[in-house]
Amino acid sequence: MKIRKKIKFLILSLIAVTQIFPLYWLITFSLKTNGEIFGENILGLPRTWRWENYQAALTQTSLIKYFLNSVFYSLVTVIVAGLLSAMAAYAIARMKWKLKSVVFGVFALGIMIPAQAALLPMFQLLDKTGLKGGYLGLLIPYISGAIPMSILILTGFYRSIPMELEEAACIDGCGIFRCFATIILPIIKPALATASVFTFLGTWNELMLANTFVDSDRYRTLPVGIMSFAGQYSTDWGLIGAGMVIATLPTIAIYFMLSNQIQDSLVAGAVKG
Numbered sequence: 466m467k468i469r470k471k472i473k474f475l476i477l478s479l480i481a482v483t484q485i486f487p488l489y490w491l492i493t494f495s496l497k498t499n500g501e502i503f504g505e506n507i508l509g510l511p512r513t514w515r516w517e518n519y520q521a522a523l524t525q526t527s528l529i530k531y532f533l534n535s536v537f538y539s540l541v542t543v544i545v546a547g548l549l550s551a552m553a554a555y556a557i558a559r560m561k562w563k564l565k566s567v568v569f570g571v572f573a574l575g576i577m578i579p580a581q582a583a584l585l586p587m588f589q590l591l592d593k594t595g596l597k598g599g600y601l602g603l604l605i606p607y608i609s610g611a612i613p614m615s616i617l618i619l620t621g622f623y624r625s626i627p628m629e630l631e632e633a634a635c636i637d638g639c640g641i642f643r644c645f646a647t648i649i650l651p652i653i654k655p656a657l658a659t660a661s662v663f664t665f666l667g668t669w670n671e672l673m674l675a676n677t678f679v680d681s682d683r684y685r686t687l688p689v690g691i692m693s694f695a696g697q698y699s700t701d702w703g704l705i706g707a708g709m710v711i712a713t714l715p716t717i718a719i720y721f722m723l724s725n726q727i728q729d730s731l732v733a734g735a736v737k738g
Contacts (some may be wrong), residue, residue, distance in 0.1 A: 495706030531690030575613030
């Protein structure tokens, strides 16, 4: 048993180091010069801790504007996609109507079809409608892309809720909208939080759509903004590393705050569903 525990501890330690090393490398990367990054000191600690990289990222670039844009896109997507997904999943899982299986299959296609395959049709549609290049040009693809996964998560939770709760509410004179808002929504908070976290992370880290649909610097997201720091002839990679660390901080904070809730809700959904 002692040997098994030591082997298990060794394996878990190796996994932990493997997972933590990219974060260590990113932080040290952001505090080095180009010379250290490309040969002199690739993996070690910085010889001179260049905190001015962070000062330059915050004061000499539009990083704060890009950061606020990403916050706006992410929050709006989480709120709108969460509300629409909660209502759609409720109709699919709790109501009886003829085409609900077909509708659920259509939403499932949204998970199966990669975003790259829909990039050109979306570009043409947004361009012809005059929405490309503004806030709506990104919010519409983000929200529509987040709904299928959220519906898949929420549907399993809805099916685990006893029907007697709604039947009792209907007997007491509660309408469908009031029943959904006052009884169902509080029950599905863990599943809704899980779907919201996945939606936030997907929106916050998204690069392809933001780089394709946004032309103006005013509407750029944080990943596209950081990518623009690379110059045509020379690039301050420490500055880019500082921007990447700042962009990573919200995702790390969300992970530490909600990791246990995400795991518990996913396990509960798998068991009950």
